Amino acid sequence: AQSVAQPEDQVNVAEGNPLTVKCTYSVSGNPYLFWYVQYPNRGLQFLLKYITGDNLVKGSYGFEAEFNKSQTSFHLKKPSALVSDSALYFCAVRDPFKAAGNKLTFGGGTRVLVKP
Amino acid sequence: SAVISQKPSRDICQRGTSLTIQCQVDSQVTMMFWYRQQPGQSLTLIATANQGSEATYESGFVIDKFPISRPNLTFSTLTVSNMSPEDSSIYLCSVGDRGRHNEQFFGPGTRLTVL
Secondary structure, three states: OOEEEOOOOEEEEEOOOOEEEOOEEEOOOOOEEEEEEEOOOOOEEEEEEEOOOOOEEEOHHHOEEEEEOOOOEEEEEEOOOOHHHOEEEEEEEEOOOOOOOOOOEEOOOEEEEEEO | OOOEEEEOOEEEEOOOOOEEEEEEEOOOOOEEEEEEEOOOOOEEEEEEEOOOOOOEEOOOOOOOOOOEEEEEOOEEEEEEOOOOHHHOEEEEEEEEOHHHOOOOEEOOOEEEEEO
């Protein structure tokens, strides 16, 4: 069964500092990996995805993520955090070669608080 | 990306009643999904809404409690039946397209409170 772990419930960072949100995954085959962000009282917004190719993926709002197959990780990063980046971040995985390959499995979420 | 709307955006209901949530997409999509997000928690997939056939439910969710309709490629409904306070959650609709490596796009959610 596929699974995702986000080991940190909350990440605090000062505005202007680098931001990292950690994610590790478990699938039997090659994964498709996604990051979503949820602002208060709103639905999830898609940030970026890894399907194949370059391990460094660039997405919306200056975010990027690095796929590391040996460490089964897909950490989300932003070089310089903004107060407006404060939100709830979810990592998700799917195994496209499984019979239920359309199913997304989400991590528990990490709350990011960027302080001015 | 698809534009997804949900109705209602929020509701407060009495236990024992039922609520039907609507999800409308501005384009035809292959896959539609319904998720539940309990307070302070992650998203859990309830079911995949299949056009022209019965929904496919995940473990722990049953059709009698969460009946789903998918009459066409742009619309779906989820009913939360015989509600209890434990059903208080945000319910989210999402859509995906096989041709786009199935990244899913989410509606704004329906915040349900059951008293």
